Amino acid sequence: MGATGVSAKDERVEPAEVVTDQEETAAAPAPRRWSSLRVARRPRLWFELLLIAISYGTYSLIRNAAPDQVAEAQSNARWIWDVQDSLGLAFERGINHAAESVTWLIVAMNYYYATLHFIVTIVVLVWLFRSHPGRYGATRLVLFATTGVALLGYYFYPLAPPRLMEGMDFIDTATVHHTWGSLSAEGTAMASVSNQYAAMPSMHIGWSLWCGITILVLARPLWLKILGALYPVVTLLVIVATANHFWLDAVGGMICLAFGYAVARLWYGAFCYRMPRRIPPTVPDTGNAGKARNAGAQPS
Template sequence: MPRRPRLWFELILIAVSYGTYSMIRNAAPDRSAQAQEHARWIWDVQGALGLAFERSVNHAVEGVTWLIVSMNYYYATLHFVVTIAVLVWLFRSHPGRYGATRLVLFATTGVALLGYYFYPLAPPRLMEGMDFIDTATVHNTWGSLSAEGSTMASVSNQYAAMPSMHIGWSLWCGITICVLARPLWLKILGALYPAVTLLVIVATANHFWLDAVGGMICLGFGYLVARWWYGRACYRLPRQVPGPRPAARTAAAAAS
């Protein structure tokens, strides 16, 4: 049975969980040679499928300065801003579904760590001899992960590209908004958000499209975990947390 979420507990839980996630993700072994091999393998697989389009998109969008700079900032910021906004909305408007839906996100992120640790992957922007453009570095965008000597480069694992949590988190946001939001315009934005995110991660050369598939698989695992834990799909739980039973209310009134 869902319980009413407590703000102080949720803030601590999210802070500790994200700190742990970042620590483990960035502590994964820096195996650059293996990461390059994996990137080449993924590129060859996509080529065999006739879907190795990342470089073409990267070069095409790079030619439109205002667009690629906007995408760079989109990549660096909305990943966190939108996810936190959806969590706050769930906490305030759907407290009965908050815990289960939050568990989906946590389980998705947790299983992604296995990919980061056991499958180091160079993102397209770091592939050797492939002529991808690192758009954040070229345009000196805040949040560049590969600028030499930058703070971001020193604290971030450059080879944690598979799976893409930009896709995992954005798809979680999009599904949650599409299912639970009432205004049509908000549902449309929810549907567009992961689609635009996919374009951004490819155009900025931060991910292959197969990284996005990995993120989707992790999200599917997250929904299965929440379904198993709560016994129902997270969105089918009651919107509001049931109030205390009459006996409990009577006892509480007597105690006061």
């Protein structure tokens, strides 16, 4: 032992403590990286286009791969019709026949059913991307979670739409008027690749209500807010008049949308429309390296 009172054994302990500190420091950033996924970021166009393409492709694949259980789908349709009838709200057939008697109206509804479901949703997504980038990710997650949970209904609850119900006199308006308002109308090419018994829940309602709420909350012009409020209402009328859905399918779509909003709220910790509208171009580096750079940049 020397004059300093430090033994050789004590000197060998010190390097081990340094290595342990380095290992703990290296492991620390992992939770930060995970947490960063729950923070609003500036959306990237190429990533969003790729994500939408992959998600819609997967959605279509799973939806159309659901078991084609015709007997069960017919039984479920009859059960829903009986439930609505017991409530005194089995009004789909009356609306279907009334709309069919006005040719220009029902043809317009057929094309509305086939096109606006996609067009309006894409337009709202683009608007969010450009004008509300800080809210885009969370609001897009609402739509994706809504669509994802809807697949459970398609897979586990096959349901014949009114136009395909046996023993009923619903009119398949797309077939009668030779329009493509119903993408899976019997006798068409789409019928062989599309699941005709995936009617519950209605994503026409889920998506249109998402669009309507988003426009109503975030848009500034009053006329645009009014259009946003009317869009899901008109969509409900269209899906019933064309005999593509029961009104209870619309309720299913609303439940799925509520689930989507809950997922986004839990993930981001805030309601999607209350998040900051814009994200700064650069995100400050909060790591040790960033602190060191900031300290070095301070004036002497």
